[in-house]
Amino acid sequence: MTPVGAQAISVGGRYDVHVGPGVLDRLSGWVTGGRRVMVIHQPGRTALVAGVLEQIRAAGGEAHAHEVPDAEAAKDVSVLAGAWQALGLAGFTRDDLVIGVGGGAATDLAGFVAATWLRGVDAIQLPTSLLGVVDAAVGGKTGINTAEGKNLVGAFHEPRAVLCDPTWLRSMARPDLVSGLAEVIKCGFIADPTILTLVEADPASASDPTAAVMTELISRAVAVKARVVDADLHESGLREILNYGHTFAHAIEQVEHYAWRHGDAVSVGMVFAAEVAVRSGVLSPDVLEHHRTVLRSVGLPTSYAGAPWEQLRAAMARDKKSRGSTLRFVVLSGVGAPQRLEGPDEQVLIEAFTAVADAG
Template identity: 40%
Template sequence: MSTPHRVKVSLPEANSRGYEVLVGSGLFASLATALSRFCPAHRYAVVTDDRVAELYAVRLSRMLHSAGHRTDVFAFTSGEAQKTRETWSLVSDAMMESGCGRDTAVIAFGGGVPGDLGGFVAATYMRGLPLVQVPTTLLAMIDASVGGKTGVDTPAGKNLVGAFHQPQCVLIDPEMLQTLPDAHLRSGMAEAVKHGAIADAEYLDWIEDNVESLLAADPQALSRLIMRSVEIKAEIVASDVMECGPRKLLNFGHTIGHAVETLSGYALLHGEAVAVGMVEEARIGERAGVTAAGTSARLRRVLTRLGLPTSLPIDFGADAVVQHTRLDKKARAGRVEYSLIQDFGRPFIGPAGVWGHPVADETVAEVLAGVGSRG
């Protein structure tokens, strides 16, 4: 195993020590050692989905058992459609039936769905258990596993029920991406593009210059991508743990993206929906006069090269998308706030330092319907 790269997530709360994100090839093989150091517990409850369990559960259980750790695996059917209160209840009940107590720690093991749902189980089970995030998809590695957001979806929309619950540590092994389907690899890259767009224009340039290596899953390129995205996410989270200010910028592309993802019945992967959302929200920003002209065109070019969609599915009506945005967590006083950028690496900050820009539904609908010039 290579020496892991460490990224510290500093938290301002007086009673929090923050935590580390460890990134290193072969790190999964030393998981038991890392748990003993960062999250010692009498027992570990591994929350995962059936696909990840099929690939890794036996190996994980044997590693932990051989190190003297009592371990139980709680697997549910894979897919965003299963990230519900019903699945949360099934997992929690199964943990109760198996006798998991307050001396248990939860390992959220898998992609964004096990990460969010496992984290929510940890946040709520017996009023809170220690949590370790072990992401296995690119999207979870560079975004979902860092920052403490946990939750489940409801029929009204994504992640409308949840809690902030920071992990004790995040353990990322890029070698686990070898079993990741190409579509999911591309989906994860959408979040990396977002990080470059909101915080680091040079990083976005690097992504565009290295598209071929990234799509070929070159280990060095992927490791660099993971580490830089984790650094950006950690810095933003440290400045605003509860998403009252600058952390809102991480929602760029997600207001439209979540609406599109929900309308698709989760047929679109999260990153695919966010790719569409970024292009459309850049166009909204251009229409509102806060985003530099040409921003949406550049995003469209980069995302297209990464094999991601950049426009609404042909059978999606603009009014239906707008209707779903009204249920978004970012709505304030009946108006939807959008996280926008001025230019690449330059966030838009409104008057009096307000993060988020309210845009009239009518304007959003016109942009989505293609009324006026297109970026």
């Protein structure tokens, strides 16, 4: 395959997502002389953080680094308060900049810090996980967790830019990288079938951060999300299609106490949604089988039988897309043709679950 160079995907003309080798060199464009820059980062990104700090200083900026815990522990109120304190001690003003470096939890936190400091300062996101770049860092959603649930406190705060060099993903454990592919494949099913073609043509390269196809896969997935977010920034309707597979996925995550990787749950959730769509008469069985084929090709799970239906059904009733006792699903009528399905027959749901559980 011909190498794919760095690409810039516009999000409604408001900011760009830069994907490809060497994109860190573009960071200096947002750092003016004397501008204070706080780099909020998770552990284990030593070389990248050093490179970011070097870029800031070379551009004449005043560089500060603030380390936060890894994974969801970063999205705690106490960690948020620590970041606010660091900004205050460094004298950050409305003209200054916050940069998030790490996985989705780090970019969620950094974005919320930027959204709330002095009622909003600029943010730039540097996601270092596949899930982070194709999902968490794009779209302006920021947030932290509380004892009552995930992401219950947050704000919409779009970044000035998102930068991702796929080679930053090399530090990811393979199961985590593969899990992130579920969100990429989701974008293929809801909007861009070329993603599915690329994955199926060479599943090994599709899960290799050093392969040229990784830049194209990320760019295409980001482009899908960028188009949807541009049309529906505040989730009034269209943006709901990005939740394809997520209703059942969130139920799995809840009953498994978040021991399941998000992408793994989304993978099974897409198969469940396809089963529901077939049984509701809106989707061809061939497309259902296509789900299983492409997801399995990269090692993603397509079945789940770890909890009884009653427990999963109760968890789905708490999904944010539900209205009262009525479940709402994003389903497909074909590849690239998502639609909403409200209140499917209960027997259809049971049969879909049975198929997903038995498929293991």
